[in-house]
Amino acid sequence: MYRTAASRAKALKGILNRNLCASRYASSSAVATSSSSASGSSSWLSGGYSRALPSMDIPLTGVSLPPSLADHVEPSKLKITTLPNGLKIATEMSPNPAASIGLYVDCGSIYETPQFRGATHLLERMAFKSTLNRSHFRLVREIEAMGGNTSASASREQMGYTIDALKTYVPEMVEVLIDSVRNPAFLDWEVNEELRKVKVEIGEFATNPMGFLLEAVHSAGYSGALANPLYAPESAITGLTGDVLEKFVSENYTAARMVLAASGVDHEELLKVVEPLLSDLPNVTRPAEPKSQYVGGDFRQHTGGEATHFALAFEVPGWNNEKEAIIATVLQMLMGGGGSFSAGGPGKGMHSRLYLNILNQHQQFQSCTAFTSVFNNTGLFGIYGCTSPDFASQGIELVATEMYAVAGGAVNQKHLDRAKAATKSAILMNLESRMIAAEDIGRQILTYGERKPVDHFLKTVDQLTLKDIAEFTSKVIAKPLTMASFGDVLNVPSYDSVSKRFR
Numbered sequence: 001m002y003r004t005a006a007s008r009a010k011a012l013k014g015i016l017n018r019n020l021c022a023s024r025y026a027s028s029s030a031v032a033t034s035s036s037s038a039s040g041s042s043s044w045l046s047g048g049y050s051r052a053l054p055s056m057d058i059p060l061t062g063v064s065l066p067p068s069l070a071d072h073v074e075p076s077k078l079k080i081t082t083l084p085n086g087l088k089i090a091t092e093m094s095p096n097p098a099a100s101i102g103l104y105v106d107c108g109s110i111y112e113t114p115q116f117r118g119a120t121h122l123l124e125r126m127a128f129k130s131t132l133n134r135s136h137f138r139l140v141r142e143i144e145a146m147g148g149n150t151s152a153s154a155s156r157e158q159m160g161y162t163i164d165a166l167k168t169y170v171p172e173m174v175e176v177l178i179d180s181v182r183n184p185a186f187l188d189w190e191v192n193e194e195l196r197k198v199k200v201e202i203g204e205f206a207t208n209p210m211g212f213l214l215e216a217v218h219s220a221g222y223s224g225a226l227a228n229p230l231y232a233p234e235s236a237i238t239g240l241t242g243d244v245l246e247k248f249v250s251e252n253y254t255a256a257r258m259v260l261a262a263s264g265v266d267h268e269e270l271l272k273v274v275e276p277l278l279s280d281l282p283n284v285t286r287p288a289e290p291k292s293q294y295v296g297g298d299f300r301q302h303t304g305g306e307a308t309h310f311a312l313a314f315e316v317p318g319w320n321n322e323k324e325a326i327i328a329t330v331l332q333m334l335m336g337g338g339g340s341f342s343a344g345g346p347g348k349g350m351h352s353r354l355y356l357n358i359l360n361q362h363q364q365f366q367s368c369t370a371f372t373s374v375f376n377n378t379g380l381f382g383i384y385g386c387t388s389p390d391f392a393s394q395g396i397e398l399v400a401t402e403m404y405a406v407a408g409g410a411v412n413q414k415h416l417d418r419a420k421a422a423t424k425s426a427i428l429m430n431l432e433s434r435m436i437a438a439e440d441i442g443r444q445i446l447t448y449g450e451r452k453p454v455d456h457f458l459k460t461v462d463q464l465t466l467k468d469i470a471e472f473t474s475k476v477i478a479k480p481l482t483m484a485s486f487g488d489v490l491n492v493p494s495y496d497s498v499s500k501r502f503r
Helices: 002-033 037-045 119-125 135-146 167-182 187-208 209-221 244-253 268-280 322-335 353-359 389-407 413-430 433-448 453-464 466-477 497-498
Strands: 079-082 086-092 096-106 149-156 159-164 223-224 258-263 292-294 298-303 308-317 338-339 365-374 378-387 482-487
Touching: 079 268, 086 135, 086 268, 086 433, 096 167, 119 149, 119 187, 119 244, 119 298, 135 167, 149 167, 159 433, 167 482, 187 244, 209 298, 209 308, 209 365, 209 378, 209 466, 209 482, 223 268, 244 497, 258 268, 258 433, 298 365, 308 322, 308 365, 308 389, 308 466, 322 353, 322 365, 322 389, 322 413, 322 453, 338 353, 353 365, 353 389, 365 389, 378 389, 378 497, 389 466, 413 453, 482 497
Parallel strands: 086 258, 298 482
Antiparallel strands: 079 086, 096 159, 096 258, 149 159, 223 292, 308 378, 308 482, 338 365, 365 378
């Protein structure tokens, strides 16, 4: 609050200074041309009009304006090259002076066997550490020298490594990125240091109830690979070593499972740099994705406290069933929600169903929000809530009622149009980021083998009807329920009683 007030005060001071300077210079120039400078100055003080100030319609002499931008700029076409070993290189040009380059791997926690449990979590933390060619110190200095920014992310299905810097540094960016992913040294002291941080992260995980419950609904709702934890379990930490990570990378980081994607880079220029560095990767047939089956289930952890956190979730189709995955995304926007102390305003979801019918009506709710977690072949749609313990049973009933109402056609066209507009806005605003655009290219190619144009998704959103939403929700809540609760769970109703509410 104080920072905002201070910045506003500075802005006001700047405006006054500019106005005073403009008046002083105008009256000074007026001395040579007119004897009315004093009256011009007094007119300004009294709020009147000074003839000494030139009209805003008159162009400034000696100033040439750059050409205006075209009303419509055609998006750059995506170019994809597949190397002989199966690795794909995809680029999209942009007029931006900076570029983002990412290496995306079809490898996540679903590929972890008991021997490698927790490897993807640790690999995310070990990204851009010492390599066989560079010390960590040298790597950091090289990235700083080009003004670069790096990041790494691990998910259940994919790993991503990205670097962002000015286009003039593309060769250096590519070399640092590929060296970090292909040649990690996994030094014992660096691995042990990151394992200590992982332990701290696991210990702090309980302070993020929503994140904790999102993990819980996956472990309770799925049988098979998707039940593998995204965060390294404490029991697996002692078995994670540099040798384990090296073996996991050698088995899974193969050419056919990799995509190098770039936003803001010329395709031919990138090929010249990338091909010599990646063409020797082994050409190994891409394995089938490990199987997962949605079964539903119940997870409860009583820790006491002054709140009950819960999540109700159901299976939805994955991205390979594109239309229904998009319906799930629009449904999430339609249900919306958030915290009871949200600042509100445009885009905050204040007109969503969970805000209007739950947060605004029942002060016992601290937060209530819809979520989705969509994978290639399956996914989850659910609602997370946080209430006072004595209101837990009624709160879960209210959430169930909302989902049942949507399935029964309680949504009107106005609400659906708002949710569709919010979905399209979120897609387009996210793609304005170079790093997100590069990530979108890489992940779509891993999933579909191509990148579908954004207009394709927007058109699908536009075509959704009230009937689509009602039928989809009816089909979803007919699936087995996955339920998770955390905190004071003594008043959380039984799994069977909640599950019967949707029958």
